[in-house]
Amino acid sequence: MPTESERKFFVVDDGWRAEAAEASRIRQLYLCTGPDRSVRLRFRAGRAPMLTFKFGAHARDRQEYEYPVPAQEAEEMARFAVGNVIEKTRHLVRHRGYVYEIDEFSGALSGLVLAELETGDEVGEADLPAWLGMEITGNPAYYNVSLALNGLPEPGT
Template identity: 35%
Template structure:
């Protein structure tokens, strides 16, 4: 399966007014090699393991496989992940015909707000909400796998 996704910084928290839901998440990485990232995620009582291939040339798409696992399995796998667990709240915000997933990071990534939108094709148009900021699609430092080892709080501003 190929995932087509664009990422943006978020300018302010006004997106929360339109959020349909929010979920606390913890995620870690068993492998952060850009050619094959393996992520473990725990949210609510659900575990997921996700495998992502390298990002294609434009930075908007890559292969992705996701499998549900038990919460207990996810907790066990989080214990053996590479250092730097990611904690965040994910908001689902409908805008026009799409749903933006906005991540509000905690811990060492506190202060970072990133919105993602999944598309059916790379050139698909979508409604741009007022709270959407600079596009960061393809900028590796904004990948969660990179935030786990190089947190936002350590960036030179």
Template identity: 40%
Template sequence: MIEIERKFLVNSLAYKAEAFKETQIIQGFLNTHKERTVRVRLKGDVGFITVKGTSSSNGLSRFEWEKEISKPDAESLLQLCEDGVISKVRYEVNVGNHIYEIDEFSGANSGLVIAEVELNSETESFTKPEWLGAEVTGDIKYYNSQLSNHPFCNW
């Protein structure tokens, strides 16, 4: 239940031509406390509730628990979320032995594009595609829970 991931800005739209999947995501937060977040997500027609813990000091890993829920349950829970519901399109791209998830935000976070790659260990090597920009792993302003409270348009 420990998630290990690296986050990067994206410097071109080239990932779109490489994507094998594209999914609309709407998500909100029932709780954005820095020690724990509780997220409700509607990913296409499937709902999820996720609890995340505090990040490690280097920002690479943290506790994550996720459970699939019905679309109607997710829609109901989204109505209870804090202000700042996030909307984005997620593109999935195979690069080497990994799948990058590239989130193209809309609404108050329009213009922000972040790529994430999940790893099996903090020291695992991975291929960096040409469209990958600066690393922002551990920079909390890029956490979705923070983007809901302090959107990109206000930076």
């Protein structure tokens, strides 16, 4: 069973921009959600739309399955979205042997910038980049499904 091990952080400044290797626009939406599962549809320029099933509580490790979907079928499925469509630009940033995904949100979530680090390794505080802020791994308010259903959390959440 494929497992995704992911840490999530606030980004506190633009120091990462000098290290950014590539960027891609993402539009994603949710077709159904539950307390410990979600079905996501993601569109990314130049790639086939992807249907993703995630299982497990909002924690560091969850099971994830991804499948390509024909573009026309994906657009038809998009009509059944629950909540808001998430729009963001994802930047890949390499730092000390790890790849961080920096998501700059737009639209209703404009101004929110989060970083994800997908690794099962225990990366110590001293090895994390200076542009990372507070770790929010396990805080369900900042998972994309919560952002789609509830919008931006109240400050301090």
